[in-house]
Amino acid sequence: xxxxxFTLIMILxxxxxxxxxxxxxxxxxxxxxxxxxxxxxxxxxxAIGAALVSVIATSSGSASAYVKEGITNxxxxxxxxxxxxxxxxxxxxxxxxxxxxxxxxxxxLTLIFSxxxxxxxxxxxxxxxxxxxxxxxxxxxxxxxxxxxxxSYGTKNVVGGFGMMGIAGMMSGLLGIGSGAFKxxxxxxxxxxxxxxxxxxxxFMMGVTAMASSVIxxxxxxxxxxxxxxxxxxxxxxxxxxxxxxxxxxxKKLRIFFACLIFVLAVNMIYNGLNGKI
Amino acid sequence: MDLMEKxxxxxxxxxxxxxxxxxxxxxxxxxxxxxxSVAFIGGIVYLLGxxxxxxxxxxxxxxxxxxxxxxSAIYKGxxxxxxxxxxxxGIILLFLTPVFRVLLSLFSFLLEKDYLYVVITLIVILIIxxxxxxxxxx
Numbered sequence: 482x483x484x485x486x487f488t489l490i491m492i493l494x495x496x497x498x499x500x501x502x503x504x505x506x507x508x509x510x511x512x513x514x515x516x517x518x519x520x521x522x523x524x525x526x527x528a529i530g531a532a533l534v535s536v537i538a539t540s541s542g543s544a545s546a547y548v549k550e551g552i553t554n555x556x557x558x559x560x561x562x563x564x565x566x567x568x569x570x571x572x573x574x575x576x577x578x579x580x581x582x583x584x585x586x587x588x589x590l591t592l593i594f595s596x597x598x599x600x601x602x603x604x605x606x607x608x609x610x611x612x613x614x615x616x617x618x619x620x621x622x623x624x625x626x627x628x629x630x631x632x633s634y635g636t637k638n639v640v641g642g643f644g645m646m647g648i649a650g651m652m653s654g655l656l657g658i659g660s661g662a663f664k665x666x667x668x669x670x671x672x673x674x675x676x677x678x679x680x681x682x683x684x685f686m687m688g689v690t691a692m693a694s695s696v697i698x699x700x701x702x703x704x705x706x707x708x709x710x711x712x713x714x715x716x717x718x719x720x721x722x723x724x725x726x727x728x729x730x731x732x733k734k735l736r737i738f739f740a741c742l743i744f745v746l747a748v749n750m751i752y753n754g755l756n757g758k759i
Numbered sequence: 760m761d762l763m764e765k766x767x768x769x770x771x772x773x774x775x776x777x778x779x780x781x782x783x784x785x786x787x788x789x790x791x792x793x794x795x796s797v798a799f800i801g802g803i804v805y806l807l808g809x810x811x812x813x814x815x816x817x818x819x820x821x822x823x824x825x826x827x828x829x830x831s832a833i834y835k836g837x838x839x840x841x842x843x844x845x846x847x848x849g850i851i852l853l854f855l856t857p858v859f860r861v862l863l864s865l866f867s868f869l870l871e872k873d874y875l876y877v878v879i880t881l882i883v884i885l886i887i888x889x890x891x892x893x894x895x896x897x
Contacts, residue, residue: 485810488802524819537853538795541787549784551777559864560879566886574893577821618875688787688857689883693890695854699829700893702822706846707814710802713795713853 484707490521491711499539499719504727505739506599508659509716510536511592515746518585518759523708525581525588525759529657530703533691535716536659540687542717543724547681554622557636557674558682561646561667565686566693568650573694576655577701585754588656592747595662596740608673611635624678634675642672654694657703659687779867783860790856798849805842826891858887 482490494516495509502509510532517528547553576584611621615636623633645667652660661683668679698704753759824832833851836844861883868876 482813483810484812484814485806487814487816488806523816526819526821527816534850534853537857538791541853541856542791545784545787545791548780548787551780555780555783555864556876559861559876559883562861562883563879563886566883566890570886570890570893573890619873689861689887692854692857693887696826696887696890697893700822700824700826702820702824704847704850705816706801706843706850707805708816709850710798710805710846713850714799714802717791717795 487521488707488711491708492715494521495535495712495715496719496722497715499535499716499721500723500726501719501739501742502539502716503720503723504735505596505743506661506736507595507739507743508536508661509539509720510658511595512743512746513712513716514588514657515592515750517708517712519746519749519753525584526576526701526703527705527708529576529584530698530705531657531708531712533657533695533698534704534709535713536653536657537688537691537695538713538717539720540659540684540691543720544681544685544688548685550625552624552677553681553685554620554624554674554678555682555685556618557620557622557678558685560618560620561643561682562686562689564643564646565650565653565690568647568652569654569690569693570697572651572654572656573697574654575651577697579655581759582754582757584656585759586751589747589749589751589754591652591656591658591660591662592743592750596743596747598662598665599736600740603669603676605676606673607632607675608635608637609633612637612639614639622678624675632675634678635673637673638671642667645671650690650693653687653690654697657694657698659683659691776867776871779863783863783867786859786863787856790859791853794849794852794856796849797852798846801842801845801847801849803842804840804845808842861887 495513498512498516499509502512513532513535514528517523518525615621620636623631625631649660649663649667652663664683665679668674669676833844833847837848861880865880868880
């Protein structure tokens with residue numbers, strides 16, 4: 482395949498990945514990796530590098546608006562970044578020694594887990610009273626709603642959330658993904674942070690988490706400019722298009738469709754990983 | 760401190776925080792667009808020179824260069840107008856955007872005199888530095 486053909490296919494594929502990632506709430510990075518490896522036959526290390534670059538671009542881009550509106554809890558984000566960056570460095574180091582088939586299988590399992598998680602019905606329980614440690618760390622906060630109301634919330638189980646964030650960071654460094662599904666568990670289910678705050682804060686943290694593993698990726702040669710350039714551009718515009726569509730449609734049926742699609746890709750990756758084809 | 764003075768201080772604090780939210784928000788936005796523009800220009804240059812080359816990405820070539828060697832190679836290439844190096848400059852700018860964001864929050868916490876969070880931010884910076892220093896071990 483010539484460079485030009487490859488670039489054009491990549492831009493198109495990455496656009497689709499960004500679009501699906503944004504509609505399904507899974508993020509573009511997690512879809513670009515099976516696309517590159519299973520469909521285009523790219524080595525998984527290059528795919529991970531390209532996914533990480535696209536994750537930084539989309540998360541920083543979308544985080545900017547939420548930070549300005551004051552929805553993002555910056556204290557919470559920076560505190561949890563200690564856990565995600567340590568996890569990311571460990572994950573990136575692990576990815577340089579782990580066998581390719583192990584990475585492929587782990588990725589497939591993460592993909593299935595994220596797809597199921599995106600379908601799960603979510604219930605919001607805002608707690609008002611923070612735990613003593615959360616009070617000490619000033620992790621409580623407020624956020625504005627659409628009608629201009631201000632909602633206050635407290636934070637619980639800081640240690641549990643911190644630990645889960647470490648795992649999220651490790652998966653991110655190991656697989657080059659944003660690992661949104663793990664962060665949601667840490668913040669929504671364990672720490673009881675409202676959805677609006679947890680999703681935007683997780684976006685805000687992504688850049689620094691990815692940065693921590695990116696240095697190791699660069700040194701090991703995971704970042705291949707010829708792959709990254711079309712991937713980043715495609716994913717970013719795909720995500721923007723997805724966000725526009727999301728405002729107008731009900732994503733519920735789409736989510737089920739995409740979850741099935743992702744399930745097929747995941748099984749394919751696990752199968753290829755076990756057979757040593759990746 | 761009387762009540763009025765106290766409320767004035769609180770207002771100042773709130774103003775400061777809101778200000779930083781805007782600055783950090785803008786930094787993230789313009790950082791992403793700048794780095795993508797550079798990568799895009801690099802991509803055009805790269806395609807103009809290499810569009811009919813055959814590339815094979817199915818085999819991974821592991822590198823073991825430390826980050827400073829990589830950066831100096833990119834710098835040399837970018838000056839000579841090498842497309843791939845220019846794309847890499849864009850990618851590195853993208854990676855630096857969150858680093859600047861962390862430094863900005865450090866200033867923000869210093870101004871607010873929130874020393875607990877100054878320390879927490881410094882720990883994050885330390886971890887990033889450690890990850891950079893892994894390059895020296897090779």
